[in-house]
Amino acid sequence: MxxxxxxxxxxxxxxxxxxxxxxxxxxxxxxxxxxxxxxxxxxxxxxxxxxxxxxxxxxxxxxxxxxxxxxxxxxxxxxxxxxxxxxxxxxxxxxxxxxxxxxxxxxxxxxxxxxxxxxxxxxxxxxxxxxxxxxxxxxxxxxxxxxxxxxxxxFPVPDKDVFLRNGIESETSGEIDYELAYKLGGRDPDLIRRIVAMGTERVENWLETYLAVIKGDFLKMYSLFPLDKEEALVLVQVLQIYFMKEITEGRVPPAYLPSINQAVIALQRQANSRLAIEVLALKQMRIGGNTLG
Missing domain, CATH: 3.40.50.300 (P-loop containing nucleotide triphosphate hydrolases)
Known part of the structure; x- marks a missing residue:
């Protein structure tokens, strides 16, 4: 207990x-x-x-x-x-x-x-x-x-307002969209901090580019790289948050999630970041990227 x-x-x-x-x-x-x-x-x-x-x-x-x-x-x-x-x-x-x-x-x-x-x-x-x-x-x-x-x-996740005020602002300077970081990170304090450190707009752009790829524009995959392993891991964890929300709200089938979980495990085990992202995208394109809004 x-x-x-x-x-x-x-x-x-x-x-x-x-x-x-x-x-x-x-x-x-x-x-x-x-x-x-x-x-x-x-x-x-x-x-x-x-x-x-x-x-x-x-x-x-x-x-x-x-x-x-x-x-x-x-x-x-x-x-x-x-x-x-x-x-x-x-x-x-x-x-x-x-x-x-x-x-x-x-x-x-x-x-x-x-x-x-x-x-x-x-x-x-x-x-x-x-x-x-x-x-x-x-x-x-x-x-x-x-x-x-x-x-x-x-340990409960910090209240949103308290976290945004004390959890990440004290660690970062410059123009950062903390609300967007919180949304992309899905209330995960560790992920939110990494998103802020890497640049909220950059991470949002990775997400949008990846979604365009699995909707059928595979050539956009090349604009995602180079991503190092930590950046690739952040992208895949953001994808976990994104697809869990889409699945919960009934917009896409649950079949999108297992391949993302596999990609997280592969990157944590130091898999090649480009290969992990490309394999993930191909698997999700087979599911049917056109189901995405």
Whole structure:
């Protein structure tokens, strides 16, 4: 059963926090900030109003340079067993200077099966004063054996006005159509931020060009490139949002969606971006691009 962040914080204050947590939904930024806030609460030196955000421990954690707080970020297409075994070399040692050691694994859904299985040892024999946090947009992508041992913590998507005001504007300067970015990103904070970073108008143009391609003008495919892998992945994720809306509103058949999902997986596995987009377009043209408005 899932709990929200407030209940989790109360459990931490009462010393009843599980050793393995699974943060899911919302955006990676929101989940990481919550993990750091929790690490501050557990290690804050203040006698009241923890975390104080002012003590040495809180400041080190907020700056991500505390020796007992570790963040494992995705460096390749997946998180391999070598990275998990390296983490395990230190996880059973006592905290260096804090009260708790905290390990955060971002994009934990990208753990390989051997890496996820290696984490089971920690889940089954949790070290004292150590917290392991798995962070993912979708908890169902975590293998069942690992997920069953974790306390799930749900993060709601930020309110639209709050997100547009605080979530992305502080990270970007210049003329950006934030409303359009929010629409293209389908309320996915991570995708919206990438759209803003790449240029909202550019991404909208990619979408319009791709739709023209599958309606029959295949020559327009050449104007889409060069797209690097990250740009291609953003385009395909925007297509997911677009077609899910079109399907929900009954304008196109559900058959458009599986090939998009396959393209997302292929690009996450470092497939050639041009080949992935061209294969996707050909599959969708066979379905019948003329069904699109």
């Amino acid at each position: 899932s709990m929200n962040y407030s209940l989790m914080k109360r459990a931490a204050e009462q010393g009843k926090l599980a050793h393995l947590l699974l943060f899911y939904n919302s955006g990676e930024k929101e989940r990481t900030e919550a993990a750091l806030e929790l690490a501050m609460l557990l290690n804050c030196s203040s006698v009241k109003d923890r975390p104080c955000h002012e003590c040495i421990s809180c400041r080190k954690i907020s700056q991500e340079n505390h020796p007992d707080i570790h963040i494992l970020k995705l460096q390749k297409s997946s998180i391999g067993i070598e990275e998990i075994l390296k983490m395990q070399e230190n996880i059973y040692k006592k905290p260096f200077e804090g009260k708790y050691k905290v390990y955060l694994i971002e994009q934990a859904d990208r753990l390989t099966l051997p890496a996820a299985n290696a984490l089971l040892k920690v889940a089954e024999e949790p070290p004292e004063n150590t917290l392991l946090i798995l962070s993912t947009a979708n908890s169902e992508r975590i293998i069942a054996t690992l997920r069953s041992r974790a306390q799930e913590v749900y």
